[in-house]
Amino acid sequence: AQSVTQLDSQVPVFEEAPVELRCNYSSSVSVYLFWYVQYPNQGLQLLLKYLSGSTLVESINGFEAEFNKSQTSFHLRKPSVHISDTAEYFCAVTPYNQGGKLIFGQGTELSVKP
């Protein structure tokens, strides 16, 4: 079985400051890893994913996440946040070749203040 733990339920930060949203997972098999973003009153959108290869993955809007297999982590970072990054962020995993079910963490609410 797999589980995902997002270590912070809420992260308040000032505009242009750096931010890190932490995600740890537990799995007895190899997994694919994802970060999803949910803007207020909307559905979830894929932000970035790790499938294989380079352990550092980037999104088009400046976020990046690094897969650390030894620490079973997939933390999300951005060097300088904007007001528009205010949203809830979900870390998720799915095991290799096991039907594609996503297992989500509890979510981290990022609040960017001016």
Next chain:
Amino acid sequence: NAGVTQTPKFRILKIGQSMTLQCAQDMNHNYMYWYRQDPGMGLKLIYYSVGAGITDKGEVPNGYNVSRSTTEDFPLRLELAAPSQTSVYFCASSPPNGRDSQYGYTFGSGTRLTVV
């Protein structure tokens, strides 16, 4: 626009009433899913389907039923609504071929259900 369409967007039910949440996708995805989202709990899988005629339980199936008669549609049925089913429900789909999960899911915009 191609994607996942959920209806209705909002609904208030009385305890004991029944309803069906509709979900349709036009991307020819084999896999479809129903999740519920509760504050501080993330998303929990209710039911999923790997193709027409095939459904299976997820983590929290009690109180719900599904059917998958076509590739496009995956309705979720609540037979006897209870206050514990107050939640936001999301339908999602993922692409065909064996390693669907690599590409992430496409989510609908959600149905906010309140049971009173």
